[in-house]
Amino acid sequence: MAKDSSAAKAPGKREEERRRAILRAAIEVFSRKGYQGCRIADVAKEAGVAYGLVYHYFQNKDELLESVFEAGWSWFLARVIEAAGKGNTFDERVESVVGVAFESYRRDPKAVKVLILEVGRSPSGGAVNRGKAFAHVIQLASQLFEEAQRNGELKPDHDPKLCAAMFFGAIEMGLTGFVMGFIDRREDTLLAAQRQVTETFLRGVSPGTQRTLEAAWTSPKSSSKPKLAKRA
Amino acid sequence: MAKDSSAAKAPGKREEERRRAILRAAIEVFSRKGYQGCRIADVAKEAGVAYGLVYHYFQNKDELLESVFEAGWSWFLARVIEAAGKGNTFDERVESVVGVAFESYRRDPKAVKVLILEVGRSPSGGAVNRGKAFAHVIQLASQLFEEAQRNGELKPDHDPKLCAAMFFGAIEMGLTGFVMGFIDRREDTLLAAQRQVTETFLRGVSPGTQRTLEAAWTSPKSSSKPKLAKRA
Amino acid sequence: MAKDSSAAKAPGKREEERRRAILRAAIEVFSRKGYQGCRIADVAKEAGVAYGLVYHYFQNKDELLESVFEAGWSWFLARVIEAAGKGNTFDERVESVVGVAFESYRRDPKAVKVLILEVGRSPSGGAVNRGKAFAHVIQLASQLFEEAQRNGELKPDHDPKLCAAMFFGAIEMGLTGFVMGFIDRREDTLLAAQRQVTETFLRGVSPGTQRTLEAAWTSPKSSSKPKLAKRA
């Protein structure tokens, strides 16, 4: 019966909900007060649970923080991996990954804010630090760039790891403009930024380079950009 | 009196030395323990001064932090402004600014580490945060990019502010690779990274774009690149 | 109903078992972590019952502690009373009581450890404290010593209460040597200690006092020492 199954699973479900509620609350508080400024009491209040319950679900403050990053970051990484394999050409893959980053921001700006502003700030002793997170994405993106290099889609004298670092640096700073409120978070500015990041990374900011991507984007509903059309 | 006059300048000099010593110590401690992890006691010990003396030179911890960033950042900004006016062409200016960033890292990696890893940590309320610093460079660089756009040296449909954000994002992440120890801090890797950052920003990572810069760099001792030649 | 009647006795037995299991577990945990260091969670885990169940059987932690001491102590007191009446002479009664103490330790060293190390440590406000327990045995033993004094078996100028205190102090410290592991818990050392405690209390440590007891003990199977013979 439905009731039976719910009885068997309900406690587990309720607990899982609580756990999620606390994680969400933590993200909320982090985005307001920052990694260090957040207090367990704030998280508990935000989640609407008792102080001690946080310690029922998480070993200590560090583990809570780690879980927040782990959850957000692993979700982001999974989407990046997926996106990196989505297009046939290097350009399409780069475009996909940029798309994932901006899409993540559209869906959950607070979580992205936390990831951007707080990941990796803990000295280096902390369980979560830029080191691990940074290393992981860079590692992933490096593979993409190495393959592209083998296919002649990336300048042969560029270091793939550095490419990866710059790639995410450009994305991060682009999003930071929104996160910090320097750019209005409107869909058109977001979309323009997304395009600009992609194009700058691929073709640079100098004019006189081929404008294939640009042409495609500006011409309405080009059949070669189905993903972007859906996204927008 | 003689005593007075002797005290007039000497202490002033000594005091300034103390102040600098404390600032240096603060940078040292920040780079080790991070913005929040540092304690006044650590800074005092590192500087070799008494605990309470820190409070003679700085109002409170926040002011100390602010001074650290102010000192480092304003120095960096001044150099960026200088560099931005150094070249005749847009490309040269971009190259100069990238050069300033990498040169800063060569000279004082710990200070750069602090600026990169710690600026913007304090929840937006803090005196020092990514907001102000970010806003300032972006503002400066925007002018560079707007001028370039007027001169037809920057793609006309790009947003100058976003350009600026991506520019510094690429630089920051490039340096982060070194700061975090993912890339050996050797002069040749630093120089290669510097070139790659410049070129990627200007021409993108895709091959098939003109290779003016690359050509100039790879040809030995081109008269048009005196700065880089000296640096290397 | 059938269900009721079946539940009438069986659960009662099971409940009693549970209660005992919790008490045993408490003794176990106390002997490991001490009176204050023990947590309800530890006791529950040790007893193999659910956390909350402890609160079905005991009002609160204090009541649990009290029950532990009550159970152990009342059992010990009952045996002491019995022993105090067992012999015909004062010497035999003293010997009996010492025997009870050592026998208790042989049977349940952990419980004795708890009683010795933990009884009476709670600040005098606590429900269980040395005061009550101490008062009780001293009271009992005093009667024994007063009677002995009336019979001329105890030095007439000695205070019976102080005698009682010293008597149990000597026993306690003797056992403490074993509890703390300073003396190997072997039957022969235990038996020797038991004899020594008795003799010292009755005749002192100085040689040249009559050795009646000693003689009796060393002569094998003296009919007047059936208990010791059986014990050994």
Added chain:
Amino acid sequence: MAKDSSAAKAPGKREEERRRAILRAAIEVFSRKGYQGCRIADVAKEAGVAYGLVYHYFQNKDELLESVFEAGWSWFLARVIEAAGKGNTFDERVESVVGVAFESYRRDPKAVKVLILEVGRSPSGGAVNRGKAFAHVIQLASQLFEEAQRNGELKPDHDPKLCAAMFFGAIEMGLTGFVMGFIDRREDTLLAAQRQVTETFLRGVSPGTQRTLEAAWTSPKSSSKPKLAKRA
């Protein structure tokens, strides 16, 4: 100069005073609330200092507790060692040690209460526990008893360690009677108890043993008991 020396030493002296004040306060609080029941806040308030100052002088609560015991116990041990060498005969030495214990109680009953009731509470992990303290006195006293045994002043078949344990057990329990308030803390009862403890340990409680000590004590101002005469 006096001023110089006071300036050189005064701070150290003041600090030492503070440290002592905190230790005294800790003893006071321990004697009221027990080892575990005491809170740092209580100690600070009792000492009349700020909360945080306790942590200026002591690493943490455990170190404070340890210092309390260390201070009290080492003082007691030193006096015991001194006393153990004071007399010519075994009897006199035993009498001296008993005298030290009772004298300690006369001087500082609260400290003795703490030592008696609280030493050895911490399970066994704690830095201070009955184990160490117990081991130390037993070790010391054992030497006394071994020597006595060599001199034929102690029954040859007695275990010196067990003798030591019983000796201090008798003393401890004797004092416990006062500590717990069962016996009025009047000088005459204290003195009587002191005599009784000594005599019982040496000659036992049974009448018919030689009454040398007793005789000496009861006869007024016997020249052979100068210490007791002075003490009383």
Added chain:
DNA sequence: GATGAATGAGTGTTCATTCAT
């Protein structure tokens, strides 16, 4: 009865800041 999640008061500890010398 049995379970263990939920609660929240209590407390040890840190550390920025002040202040007497």
Added chain:
DNA sequence: GATGAATGAACACTCATTCAT
């Protein structure tokens, strides 16, 4: 100015106790 002892607010963490299921 220089020193470092003194202060106390803030906060992480524990754990006895309650309660819904």
